């Protein structure tokens with residue numbers, strides 16, 4: 001399913017992770033080695049209703065293991081962009097390549113194996129009776145052997161520090177615990193990319209800080225949509241600023257999140273940690 005590099009003088013080198021689960025791409029051209037784009041979005045335009053585009057000619061590329069914040073005022077198109085990247089809406093124009101796989105109707109299952117999507121509302125993600133069953137759901141659906149399912153559930157719960165609640169019924173979880181369980185349901189598929197919509201919404205300061213530590217320890221390529229600019233500053237190295245469905249700025253997190261004028265022009269405010277300084 002990997003794209004073949006057709007240009008004769010390019011050599012593709014795959015660097016496998018220790019568990020052999022995935023690979024980073026480098027393209028060698030003569031003496032130069034450059035990292036290949038892991039996510040490629042080109043000229044992406046989308047409308048829910050005819051003649052009312054919600055995303056307008058969006059293009060950006062990301063390398064493997066980058067963590068990118070997607071910021072913008074309410075209605076800017078952040079959630080819509082994430083939905084498109086995991087194939088929840090397919091009537092777009094332009095092209096989407098995730099984990100080096102072109103997104104189309106035929107390979108949605110593969111795309112969703114590689115790309116984990118964490119809903120803004122954890123209740124939309126958790127629908128089984130207890131934590132184990134929810135985290136095991138996707139690997140079971142992909143018909144992995146039981147021993148592998150158990151191992152993946154255990155690892156995913158360890159990654160979000162929720163092992164103690166493995167057998168807890170979902171309705172007995174707090175909001176913060178539900179968010180971590182929702183993230184574990186995605187991690188159990190060992191995705192290469194994580195898409196997260198407003199992950200810090202409705203978390204108290206301690207749960208929010210805990211989530212920041214957990215996300216920063218995850219190796220995946222992450223796209224985090226949020227209007228919590230302090231959270232973005234603590235988790236992302238790069239930021240895309242969206243306004244009315246267009247990318248207004250694409251730069252380092254510090255550069256964008258400290259630009260008071262740019263933020264105010266786009267109905268945002270400096271992160272609290274900076275406005276106090």
Ligand SMILES: Nc1ncnc2c1ncn2[C@@H]1O[C@H](COP(=O)(O)OP(=O)(O)O)[C@@H](O)[C@H]1O
Pocket residue numbers: 048049054072073074075076077078079080081
């Ligand atoms: N299912 C939908 N049908 C029609 N319009 C929608 C739908 N979902 C979102 N929109 C519209 O798309 C625009 C972008 O919404 P959204 O992606 O949710 O923005 P954000 O996440 O940045 O707040 C808004 O104008 C919103 O009203």
Ligand SMILES: [Mg+2]
Pocket residue numbers: 078079080197
């Ligand atoms: Mg949103």
